[in-house]
Amino acid sequence: xxxxxxxxxxxxxxxxxxxxxxxxxxxxxxxxxxxxxxxxxxxxxxxxxxxxxxxxxxxxxxxxxxxxxxxxxxxxxxxxxxxxxxxxxxxxxxxxxxxxxxxxxxxxxxxxxxxxxxxxxxxxxxxxxxxxxxxxxxxxxxxxxxxxxxxxxxxxxxxxxxxxxxxxxxxxxxxxxxxxxxxxxxxxxxxxxxxxxxxxxxxxxxxxxxxxxxxxxxxxxxxxxxxxxxxxxxxxxxxxxxxxxxxxxxxxxxxxxxxxxxxxxxxxxxxxxxxxxxxxxxxxxxxxxxxxxxxxxxxxxxxxxxxxxxxxxxxxxxxxxxxxxxxxxxxxxxxxxxxxxxxxxxxxxxxxxxxxxxxxxxxxxxxxxxxxxxxxxxxxxxxxxxxxxxxxxxxxxxxxxxxxxxxxxxxxxxxxxxxxxxxxxxxxxxxxxxxxxxxxxxxxxxxxxxxxxxxxxxxxxx
Amino acid sequence: xxxxxxxxxxxxxxxxxxxxxxxxxxxxxxxxxxxxxxxxxxxxxxxxxxxxxxxxxxxxxxxxxxxxxxxxxxxxxxxxxxxxxxxxxxxxxxxxxxxxxxxxxxxxxxxxxxxxxxxxxxxxxxxxxxxxxxxxxxxxxxxxxxxxxxxxxxxxxxxxxxxxxxxxxxxxxxxxxxxxxxxxxxxxxxxxxxxxxxxxxxxxxxxxxxxxxxxxxxxxxxxxxxxxxxxxxxxxxxxxxxxxxxxxxxxxxxxxxxxxxxxxxxxxxxxxxxxxxxxxxxxxxxxxxxxxxxxxxxxxxxxxxxxxxxxxxxxxxxxxxxxxxxxxxxxxxxxxxxxxxxxxxxxxxxxxxxxxxxxxxxxxxxxxxxxxxxxxxxxxxxxxxxxxxxxxxxxxxxxxxxxxxxxxxxxxxxxxxxxxxxxxxxxxxxxxxxxxxxxxxxxxxxxxxxxxxxxxxxxxxx
Numbered sequence: 001x002x003x004x005x006x007x008x009x010x011x012x013x014x015x016x017x018x019x020x021x022x023x024x025x026x027x028x029x030x031x032x033x034x035x036x037x038x039x040x041x042x043x044x045x046x047x048x049x050x051x052x053x054x055x056x057x058x059x060x061x062x063x064x065x066x067x068x069x070x071x072x073x074x075x076x077x078x079x080x081x082x083x084x085x086x087x088x089x090x091x092x093x094x095x096x097x098x099x100x101x102x103x104x105x106x107x108x109x110x111x112x113x114x115x116x117x118x119x120x121x122x123x124x125x126x127x128x129x130x131x132x133x134x135x136x137x138x139x140x141x142x143x144x145x146x147x148x149x150x151x152x153x154x155x156x157x158x159x160x161x162x163x164x165x166x167x168x169x170x171x172x173x174x175x176x177x178x179x180x181x182x183x184x185x186x187x188x189x190x191x192x193x194x195x196x197x198x199x200x201x202x203x204x205x206x207x208x209x210x211x212x213x214x215x216x217x218x219x220x221x222x223x224x225x226x227x228x229x230x231x232x233x234x235x236x237x238x239x240x241x242x243x244x245x246x247x248x249x250x251x252x253x254x255x256x257x258x259x260x261x262x263x264x265x266x267x268x269x270x271x272x273x274x275x276x277x278x279x280x281x282x283x284x285x286x287x288x289x290x291x292x293x294x295x296x297x298x299x300x301x302x303x304x305x306x307x308x309x310x311x312x313x314x315x316x317x318x319x320x321x322x323x324x325x326x327x328x329x330x331x332x333x334x335x336x337x338x339x340x341x342x343x344x345x346x347x348x349x350x351x352x353x354x355x356x357x358x359x360x361x362x363x364x365x366x367x368x369x370x371x372x373x374x375x376x377x378x379x380x381x382x383x384x385x386x387x388x389x390x391x392x393x394x395x396x397x398x399x400x401x402x403x404x405x406x407x408x409x410x411x412x413x414x415x416x417x418x419x420x421x422x423x424x425x426x427x428x429x430x431x432x433x434x435x436x437x438x439x440x441x442x443x444x445x446x447x448x449x450x451x452x453x454x455x456x457x458x459x460x461x462x
Numbered sequence: 463x464x465x466x467x468x469x470x471x472x473x474x475x476x477x478x479x480x481x482x483x484x485x486x487x488x489x490x491x492x493x494x495x496x497x498x499x500x501x502x503x504x505x506x507x508x509x510x511x512x513x514x515x516x517x518x519x520x521x522x523x524x525x526x527x528x529x530x531x532x533x534x535x536x537x538x539x540x541x542x543x544x545x546x547x548x549x550x551x552x553x554x555x556x557x558x559x560x561x562x563x564x565x566x567x568x569x570x571x572x573x574x575x576x577x578x579x580x581x582x583x584x585x586x587x588x589x590x591x592x593x594x595x596x597x598x599x600x601x602x603x604x605x606x607x608x609x610x611x612x613x614x615x616x617x618x619x620x621x622x623x624x625x626x627x628x629x630x631x632x633x634x635x636x637x638x639x640x641x642x643x644x645x646x647x648x649x650x651x652x653x654x655x656x657x658x659x660x661x662x663x664x665x666x667x668x669x670x671x672x673x674x675x676x677x678x679x680x681x682x683x684x685x686x687x688x689x690x691x692x693x694x695x696x697x698x699x700x701x702x703x704x705x706x707x708x709x710x711x712x713x714x715x716x717x718x719x720x721x722x723x724x725x726x727x728x729x730x731x732x733x734x735x736x737x738x739x740x741x742x743x744x745x746x747x748x749x750x751x752x753x754x755x756x757x758x759x760x761x762x763x764x765x766x767x768x769x770x771x772x773x774x775x776x777x778x779x780x781x782x783x784x785x786x787x788x789x790x791x792x793x794x795x796x797x798x799x800x801x802x803x804x805x806x807x808x809x810x811x812x813x814x815x816x817x818x819x820x821x822x823x824x825x826x827x828x829x830x831x832x833x834x835x836x837x838x839x840x841x842x843x844x845x846x847x848x849x850x851x852x853x854x855x856x857x858x859x860x861x862x863x864x865x866x867x868x869x870x871x872x873x874x875x876x877x878x879x880x881x882x883x884x885x886x887x888x889x890x891x892x893x894x895x896x897x898x899x900x901x902x903x904x905x906x907x908x909x910x911x912x913x914x915x916x917x918x919x920x921x922x923x924x
Binding site: 078110111112113146147219268269270353355356359360363365369370372373374375376377379384385387406411450453455457458 | 538539540541542572573574575607608609678679681683730731732733734735815816817818821822824825827830831832834835836837838839840841846847849852868871872873911912913915916917919920
């Protein structure tokens with residue numbers, strides 16, 4: 001095997017190196033018409049990253065006359081970074097009415113002690129001043145190296161440059177401003193990750209946009225904010241909509257969506273200290289007479305919104321796996337007919353993180369033995385696997401026929417030519433049918449494990 | 463980074479390739495004086511492997527006039543291979559009085575259905591005939607490719623060649639016969655793994671010898687035989703002693719030893735379908751008037767034996783990590799001052815399997831951020847980690863001073879020159895002190911994740 005050298009992957013340090021096949025075709029343009037109303041965005045270089053051409057600070061603010069709702073899901077890592085602690089506290093203090101977010105890349109502000117917390121509060125405070133709020137109400141996210149202090153004065157100076165009166169203000173509702181914001185999220189990402197689209201609920205048209213980042217240290221397990229968490233990197237994402245949603249329902253919908261999207265992806269099985277997904281809903285597109293969408297008072301509208309949010313979050317989450325460090329394959333692992341969703345999810349997660357499965361995917365080897373072995377290694381399922389009922393197949397993404405390799409526990413004679421055709425695709429599905437225990441299904445999205453992954457992570461101090 | 467090409471790693475297929483630094487210095491000679499009395503061993507080529515110079519069948523038989531006790535720990539994988547099912551059933555049928563074992567490499571006899579079970583029974587039956595037993599009483603182990611049928615007639619022919627009357631019989635108590643047996647366990651191993659030594663209990667001298675194998679798909683979780691398991695790789699190992707031990711106490715001691723040795727190693731985090739450790743104790747060195755060591759009737763002798771067995775098992779287990787596929791480092795991960803042993807063990811296991819930690823070890827990067835992040839990602843600990851109490855240090859194996867990198871949650875300014883000195887060693891320890899919750903400690907043994915690992919496993923159909 002050789003090293004395909006088609007793409008520069010820019011580290012949050014000054015190093016840049018060639019690695020992996022090109023993923024630029026996933027960097028799609030967005031249309032202004034699909035961007036949510038009432039938000040302004042910017043992305044700029046403030047000096048966290050040494051490379052002056054690389055954006056490292058993003059700000060998004062709601063200017064809607066309606067109150068903006070905010071929600072977040074945060075890493076369950078015991079070592080939550082300072083911005084994770086601060087954002088949770090802000091959601092608590094504002095009762096879910098935060099109206100902006102500020103993000104830096106290049107430094108995770110993790111394991112930075114009391115100073116780290118002060119810096120995260122300062123980022124929030126300065127951003128809040130941009131819209132005249134005295135108390136800090138901007139959600140904060142950071143990504144990059146762990147254990148280093150933020151260059152906070154550079155960040156504060158850059159935030160101040162966005163004041164209404166400043167000649168340097170670049171905050172804008174334009175598509176290009178949103179694109180610059182997306183670039184400021186990037187660390188080892190090879191392309192900016194932004195998507196936007198429209199949807200309708202109850203006859204009203206709304207827009208939703210999202211930005212995320214991540215390529216390594218990707219195996220998030222995120223939950224809603226935890227009350228009274230002691231105040232003491234990385235998947236980051238934000239989802240902005242001009243639909244009107246109450247804070248509690250936005251949190252409920254986001255938790256549901258994250259459980260089925262970002263919590264179902266893995267690049268390397270490593271959970272970060274900074275994983276954060278936040279959502280803002282500013283109601284800017286809502287007709288005046290429409291109340292906020294609420295789980296209790298308008299359950300139909302709520303379910304419609306939650307479905308939209310979930311599908312959108314899945315699309316954003318997949319982008320991270322597409323850009324997985326060193327990844328050459330995008331693989332969907334489906335586990336079906338399990339007794340419980342949790343059983344299915346645990347098996348899918350185990351297969352998706354198996355080094356032997358992931359190297360076999362890289363080697364384009366239809367190695368069902370490794371898939372089976374890793375499925376069987378999950379301990380403590382609610383119903384034990386019955387080996388005689390398990391089937392495994394490879395499903396190509398091009399619409400052609402699936403290839404069964406194991407049926408009811410018996411190996412099939414594999415058509416090696418057909419197996420090779422499927423495994424050479426950039427994108428396919430591994431389907432594990434547990435058999436006769438139930439009807440629950442879980443999907444996981446993963447990538448292969450390549451030389452490049454080892455090279456990137458053997459060299460880079462994250 | 464370049465590919466150091468010093469060693470041939472022989473696959474159980476016909477392929478052989480150069481990879482990784484030499485590990486031949488771990489292939490130690492054994493002295494006949496330390497081999498347990500009353501056992502004969504052999505290793506030979508019978509034709510499972512295509513390479514006629516590679517051993518692929520081992521037999522060890524107790525010829526002690528005392529009854530031999532047998533015990534085993536077996537993979538908890540749902541897809542237990544046929545030999546795993548058969549060996550458990552034999553222990554049940556004989557009430558722990560099996561007196562021999564037969565092992566093949568090159569084919570795991572896993573996911574082989576009813577035929578696979580018949581083949582495993584045939585191996586046991588033919589081996590039992592060698593010492594005149596009518597019922598199958600030989601423990602069976604297999605390692606190699608999953609999903610392929612055994613060439614059982616070749617194996618049976620080779621077993622028959624060891625009959626007492628046969629001119630071809632090579633079963634012998636000699637050190638060279640034991641060495642040949644150890645070679646027959648090998649698949650991707652680069653050296654045969656055999657150790658032997660002596661110990662004393664109650665004034666009597668005993669001997670203990672062990673053989674194991676494994677280099678990839680190594681993350682065993684093994685337990686004692688499960689009753690009524692449905693009949694329907696790989697770490698393999700056997701431990702033989704001429705001490706007298708009752709079957710139930712041998713099982714109890716082995717379960718304890720395996721929990722603290724083989725269940726604490728990881729090469730790639732993947733649990734096999736075939737993991738098996740068996741022990742035989744034939745009492746051949748016991749004075750006539752000494753009863754069998756028993757947990758209930760002779761607790762002091764039992765504890766002494768269990769300690770010997772555990773320490774010996776740890777030495778054998780470490781050999782597997784030393785020979786980990788692509789490994790260039792042998793790293794001990796110690797978690798101390800945890801609330802419970804299980805908490806400590808789970809954290810140590812998580813750090814030992816983190817792709818980011820393992821690539822950093824390969825890159826000789828003192829990346830404590832990744833160690834911390836992976837420690838913090840363990841969910842559901844009995845007592846949550848308090849980040850402000852956690853300390854991390856690197857401890858060199860050469861007896862020089864430890865290097866603290868994090869103390870009570872605060873990063874230290876790391877002496878990069880000193881860090882480099884330690885991380886360039888082949889062998890060192892990562893110590894994670896959880897702080898103030900308890901006094902429980904767990905150790906895990908792991909290796910780094912290198913290009914070679916990806917190359918070996920991207921090419922090889924296991």
